[in-house]
Amino acid sequence: MKGSILEVNAEAIVNPANSHGWMAAGLSGAIKKAAGGDVEKEAVDKGPIDIGSAIITTGGTTKFKAIIHAPTMRSPVDKIGPENVLKAAFAALKLADELGYSTVALPGMGTGIGGVDPTVAAKIMINVIKSFQPTHLKKIILVDIRDGIVDAWKKFDNLWKTFDNSKGA
Secondary structure, three states, X not given: OEOOHHHOOOOEEEXXXXXXXXXXXXXXXXXXXXXXXXXXXHHHHOOOOOEOEOEEEEOOOOOOOEEEEOOOEOOOOOOOOHHHHHHHHHHHHHHHHHOOOOEEEEOOOOOOOOOOOHHHHHHHHHHHHHHOOOOOOOEEEEOEOOHHXXXXXXXXXXXXXXXXXXXXX
């Protein structure tokens, strides 16, 4: 859906972080502004965070129980490859599920400063979600303020549904 991740109804949200845990600009900066600086301190204290893993912090002053920080890049201004989107999305879902959350919201991962084409990122994220085998997660919300990634998610999700329906699912 199109909108702010800070306004969704979820137990946890995902911050497509950098390995240092710094939350200066873009979505990380918006989350920090809403949650308070203690969330960034908590993330930095748990770092460095490897790409392909994720850490959790409190939700700070937001309504969320937790913020999951899943790095897509090592440093805050790195350009990344699509494989980082796959690793970060999977790590975020895995941690949310392991911690027993039933709802989690993810933004477009790697599509801002990281420079991954929204269509490529959307396809990767949809495939990660569709192949993920959760124990606790019941609902995964894809939300972003940018039309490009939202439109791409809808396109690939509709293609997947068509494929599933053709198999009688």
